Amino acid sequence: MEILKQRILAHGKNLGHGILKVDSFINHQVDPQLMSECGRELARRFATIGATKVLTAEISGIAPALMTAHHLGVPIVYARKHKPITMPDEVFLTLSPSHTKGVTVELIVSPEYLRSQERVVIIDDFLASGQTILGLVRLAQAAGATVVGIGAVIEKSFEGGRAALAHLQIPIESLATITDMSDGKIVFAV
Amino acid sequence: MEILKQRILAHGKNLGHGILKVDSFINHQVDPQLMSECGRELARRFATIGATKVLTAEISGIAPALMTAHHLGVPIVYARKHKPITMPDEVFLTLSPSHTKGVTVELIVSPEYLRSQERVVIIDDFLASGQTILGLVRLAQAAGATVVGIGAVIEKSFEGGRAALAHLQIPIESLATITDMSDGKIVFAV
Numbered sequence: 092m093e094i095l096k097q098r099i100l101a102h103g104k105n106l107g108h109g110i111l112k113v114d115s116f117i118n119h120q121v122d123p124q125l126m127s128e129c130g131r132e133l134a135r136r137f138a139t140i141g142a143t144k145v146l147t148a149e150i151s152g153i154a155p156a157l158m159t160a161h162h163l164g165v166p167i168v169y170a171r172k173h174k175p176i177t178m179p180d181e182v183f184l185t186l187s188p189s190h191t192k193g194v195t196v197e198l199i200v201s202p203e204y205l206r207s208q209e210r211v212v213i214i215d216d217f218l219a220s221g222q223t224i225l226g227l228v229r230l231a232q233a234a235g236a237t238v239v240g241i242g243a244v245i246e247k248s249f250e251g252g253r254a255a256l257a258h259l260q261i262p263i264e265s266l267a268t269i270t271d272m273s274d275g276k277i278v279f280a281v
Numbered sequence: 282m283e284i285l286k287q288r289i290l291a292h293g294k295n296l297g298h299g300i301l302k303v304d305s306f307i308n309h310q311v312d313p314q315l316m317s318e319c320g321r322e323l324a325r326r327f328a329t330i331g332a333t334k335v336l337t338a339e340i341s342g343i344a345p346a347l348m349t350a351h352h353l354g355v356p357i358v359y360a361r362k363h364k365p366i367t368m369p370d371e372v373f374l375t376l377s378p379s380h381t382k383g384v385t386v387e388l389i390v391s392p393e394y395l396r397s398q399e400r401v402v403i404i405d406d407f408l409a410s411g412q413t414i415l416g417l418v419r420l421a422q423a424a425g426a427t428v429v430g431i432g433a434v435i436e437k438s439f440e441g442g443r444a445a446l447a448h449l450q451i452p453i454e455s456l457a458t459i460t461d462m463s464d465g466k467i468v469f470a471v
Contacts, residue, residue, distance in 0.1 A: 104367075112367040119368070120358045120394040123351035150359075153343045161313035168310045169340075176382070177294075177302040178309070192366070204310040 092132055092266040095244070096279055098125060099267055105275050109219075109247060117216055117244065121154045129266055130158025133214060133242040136264045137163065140239045142212040144168060146205070146227050148187075148198055155244050156214040163212070168205060170198040170230060179203070183233045187226030198226045200234070207235030218243035218265055221252030228259065245269065248280065282322055282456040285434070286469055288315060289457055295465050299409070299437060307406055307434065308341045313348075319456055320348025323404060323432040326454045327353065330429045332402040334358060336395070336417050338377075338388055345434050346404040353402070358395060360388040360420060369393070373423045377416030388416045390424070397425030408433035408455055411442030418449065435459065438470065 104112040116122040133155070145167040147156035153169050160167035174182060174197075183200045205211075211231045213224055224241055231238045239261060246252065246265035249272070253263055271278035294302040306312040323345070335357040337346035343359050350357035364372065364387075373390045395401075401421045403414055414431055421428045429451060436442065436455035439462070443453055461468035 106367065110366065114365075114367050114391065115394065116356075118365070119361065119391060120356050121347060121350075122356055123347055124354070126347070127351060150339045150343070150361075153340070154347055157311060157313055157316070157344055157347060160311075161317060164314070166306075166310050166312055171309065171340075175304075175308070176300065177296065177304050201304065201309060204305065 092129065094125065095129060095267045099245070100277060103277060105272050105277055107275070109250060109272050111245065111247070111269065111272065111277070113245070117154070118151045126154050126158045127161075129155055129244050130160075131162045132266055133159040133264060134162030137212050137240045137242065137262070140212070140262070141210050142239055143208075143210045144205070144212070144236075146170070146200075146211050146213050146231060147215055148172075148223050148227060152215040155216055159212070159214045159242065166204075168200060170200050170227060172196050172198065174199050183230045185226045185229045185233070188222050198223075198230060200230050202234065205231065205234040205236055209234070209236040210239045211236050212240040212242060213238060214242045216244050218246040218252045218263070219250040221255035224252065224256060228256075240264070247272070282319065284315065285319060285457045289435070290467060293467060295462050295467055297465070299440060299462055301435065301437070301459070301462065301467070303435070307344070311344045316344050316348045317351075319345055319434050320350075321352045322456055323349040323454060324352030327402050327430045327432065327452070330402070330452070331400050332429055333398075333400045334395070334402070336360070336390075336401050336403050336421060337405055338362075338413050338417060342405040345406055349402070349404045349432065356394075358390060360390050360417060362386050362388065364389050373420045375416045375419045375423070378412050388413075388420060390420050392424065395421065395424040395426055399424070399426040400429045401426050402430040402432060403428060404432045406434050408436040408442045408453070409440040411445035414442065414446060430454070437462070
């Protein structure tokens with residue numbers, strides 16, 4: 092997606108160690124128009140797979156997932172990292188290692204909003220190692236739901252996430268694929 | 282906002298102790314169409330105050346704030362509760378007591394995205410005690426920015442937030458005002 096790539100080149104920062112700072116338009120400050128365009132494009136790519144729900148993880152997945160769900164016309168559920176008091180005691184819970192933070196986080200979804208007949212598209216801001224998305228896949232599977240697609244705004248292909256998800260044999264879409272961030276570079280797949 | 286009130290009556294749950302569960306359309310599962318309508322209405326009410334940015338707090342403020350910002354055509358910044366590695370060491374930070382969780386959380390914004398010339402509209406899912414919004418006001422003031430409006434999807438007027446914010450002498454808008462949740466009731470202001 093050309094406008095996204097241009098924005099990453101203009102305003103993204105390669106902080107080293109594979110960390111891409113996009114805090115000015117995706118992760119802390121958010122450009123709603125760009126995010127809506129990203130959501131529109133992801134929804135277009137998943138238009139024919141019969142999705143009934145978008146699933147993501149708080150926090151930074153919410154903006155792209157909300158906009159994708161808006162364009163698909165389906166609800167979004169975001170997995171919580173801490174169980175709020177409004178959630179029932181019986182939940183779907185999985186552990187997910189956070190690559191960038193070096194910790195393991197819980198991902199929690201209420202069974203009220205993820206059911207066995209659902210067809211789920213998982214959307215996140217980044218596809219890097221794929222661990223967060225695999226955690227969301229486990230939650231959907233625990234609910235008996237079917238994961239029918241995976242979408243990310245930015246893919247860092249050198250971190251192997253696509254290979255880690257390949258066994259699912261479902262469409263994996265990303266809007267900007269970065270193949271190399273060594274030596275301060277930001278190189279997109281052609 | 283009538284469709285919001287109808288949704289709260291149909292799908293909201295009064296859990297007692299002033300806790301309103303709206304996890305099926307605002308706080309865990311989100312209805313993007315409803316949220317877009319809420320954002321459109323908040324944007325309409327703040328159309329003439331010259332806002333340059335929407336400020337909210339992660340997590341549950343993100344969806345309504347993103348949609349409001351989308352309709353206003355300005356960026357949104359969400360205050361983080363934990364400093365990510367992409368954020369500079371020098372930040373705006375304030376402490377905010379969380380009424381429902383009984384803990385104090387940090388609210389952190391990078392000076393990169395909140396500047397002295399900004400005119401800020403603060404948007405959150407709930408206006409209850411007003412403590413989270415007051416924390417966001419302090420962050421904006423620390424940046425030298427001007428808070429020009431405050432908007433919430435749902436106001437629980439019996440928790441006193443509006444009075445706690447009155448000294449700011451700026452417009453405070455909410456889309457559904459609940460005056461009474463005693464004895465399992467959900468009573469809206471007329």
